[in-house]
Amino acid sequence: MDKPDCDPRRLDNTYRQFGAVNRAVSGWRRLYLRELRPLLSVAPTTILDIGCGGGDIAVMLARWALRDGLVLDVTGIDPDPRAIGFALRRPPVRGVQFRQAHSSALIREGAVFDVVISNHVLHHLTPGELGVLLDHSGKLARNKALHNDLRRSRLAFALFGVATLPLPASFIREDGLTSIRRSYTPAELTAAAPAGWRVEAGAPFHQILALRRT
Template identity: 30%
Template sequence: MIDFNQRSSEKEIMDDLACDGPVLDQTLKELKSINKLLGGNHVTTDGLDKITAKFPQASYTIADIGCGGGDMIRVMGDWAIKKNLNLHFIGVDANPNTIEFAKERLADLNNVEFLVKNVFEAGFLGTKVDIITCTLFTHHFTDSELQMLLKSLLDQAKLGIVINDLHRHSVAYYSITLLTRFFSKSDMVKNDGPLSVLRAFSRADWKELLKHSQIKSYAIKWFWAFRWQVIVWNS
């Protein structure tokens, strides 16, 4: 019997920073398709709409933490073109193999730089940026790790943070289990997809995390399909 009341602490295969090769490539390609299919990318760009509307500027620097294969940087770049905004991106990931994959996929863009960094190193970005985004990233950490991370991110974001992550829910769990079982060619996706839901959040979880991170200015909104948008304002 699965307990959906508590976050799972089981590690995903993707948490292994030595992960590389065809398995990683297939996984990142499938994750891109799943996010597009389920409409999860809109959660991040909607958050950017809100922050840029509140703080209008000619240009913004956005650090995408846990950037993976660079899919969200591509999505945000396309969004910026439609909005006529000038963006500079910093893609950050702890896995150097993933960063190399992202560099290849975004080789046509001249407004992106990449950092291989441990996000728990103090001031890991080396400078403050306007906005920090995290998509399907925060569920990889324990509550205590997240509290430290949120404080660190807020110290490095001038305007705010946009978090896009999963809602821990039985419907989400069984749906992704079936979807990956029948359509995925990646053992990593079949394992990590359902597990990521079990490691994800309820609204109450986010409220407690933000409270213990001493963050008071924030907004939490639910999106289909089973996503949370958390915006933290640095103002």
């Protein structure tokens, strides 16, 4: 799906199916309850979702906050126009906005957010790009940064391969299997992260690279 000439219909189906897949496996409900909801109040809390893709995580978090009667403003950014195009076609959700941008643009603008997050982004990056992402996250996050990513595992590879066989006409299965192969072990991610960042356990077959101000 990263190829610029990939089938647009399959790509749209992939963004559409990501919502169900992420709800099932990525662990954001637990992260919302443990990491985000304690920060929320009637005053807006701001979140930046870097590499937001089709926008499902941003929308999911905002809807949970709305159901809890809390105020959450989520900005999703992605440099890929196809991803942002899909996100902007979503039905509007209060407190969610999307823009095609790289995190460097927000730094130039002097933007700051209470929390910076990403989902399944780290394994896509070269070592240099990972360093840039973490540097930018530290500059953009007022309170904490949480990068949720896959943890490489043979069992995860086998289970995901079987579980995604029924998903039709999308890149979910092939992209997911490639992502698991590319992802870090906890020791590898710890070694790659600069001082101040900590690798924490996440949902099954997931890990969080976290930076906390307090």
